[in-house]
Amino acid sequence: SLGVGDGKEVRAMLAEHGFQCPNDRAGRLALADFISQSDAPDIIEITHRPGWIGDSFALPQGVIPPPGKARRIKIDMGDKKHFFAKAGQAEDWRALAGLVERSSRAAFALSVAFAPVLLKPMGESGGGFHLYGRSSRSKTTFLVLAGSVFGGGGIDGFVQSWLRTGNSAEATAADHNDCLIALDELGVSNPDLAADLYYMLANGHG
Numbered sequence: 001s002l003g004v005g006d007g008k009e010v011r012a013m014l015a016e017h018g019f020q021c022p023n024d025r026a027g028r029l030a031l032a033d034f035i036s037q038s039d040a041p042d043i044i045e046i047t048h049r050p051g052w053i054g055d056s057f058a059l060p061q062g063v064i065p066p067p068g069k070a071r072r073i074k075i076d077m078g079d080k081k082h083f084f085a086k087a088g089q090a091e092d093w094r095a096l097a098g099l100v101e102r103s104s105r106a107a108f109a110l111s112v113a114f115a116p117v118l119l120k121p122m123g124e125s126g127g128g129f130h131l132y133g134r135s136s137r138s139k140t141t142f143l144v145l146a147g148s149v150f151g152g153g154g155i156d157g158f159v160q161s162w163l164r165t166g167n168s169a170e171a172t173a174a175d176h177n178d179c180l181i182a183l184d185e186l187g188v189s190n191p192d193l194a195a196d197l198y199y200m201l202a203n204g205h206g
Helices: 008-016 025-037 090-100 104-122 139-147 162-166 169-175 191-203
Strands: 045-047 051-053 056-059 062-064 073-075 159-161 182-184
Touching: 008 025, 045 051, 051 104, 056 073, 090 104, 104 139, 139 159, 139 182, 169 191
Parallel strands: 045 073, 159 182
Antiparallel strands: 051 056, 056 062
């Protein structure tokens, strides 16, 4: 529909992306003729956040398409700092999961990490869990364990602070779209801000 008329909308869109559009009538007609006759079988979809794109799941390391299908999707998170990562082999991770079976709470944390990926295909909304207890009872360890599903970097792995997240809540949530967000140290956050942030994360809306 953008090509209808004199193609002004098309030229404006191309110009916004750096294309130098011709200004004279002959140039405009030549550009319109080129676009109308061009055959572009290879379409690359661009997304700026992780998560589901149709039936494919996009991560900074690459896109996971359905079995037997190929879909060209590029995820561009710019210069944003994230801790999505991959390392080792699937067998190593299965061995770790085997050790987790000995602790119901660790197994729960690991299971919760996979839940966000399944919500959209199941038509379910988001939510969260609060690990409550005295200090030095492995709460942070469980968060780091859950975060290992998506990667991690440094001593805290994939875990972030409630305090740091509160300063850029919506942007942080968008960068974890359809994925786990693990927040530690609730006690350092402002209670009102924490309540608003939890409500936003659980509902998936700013």
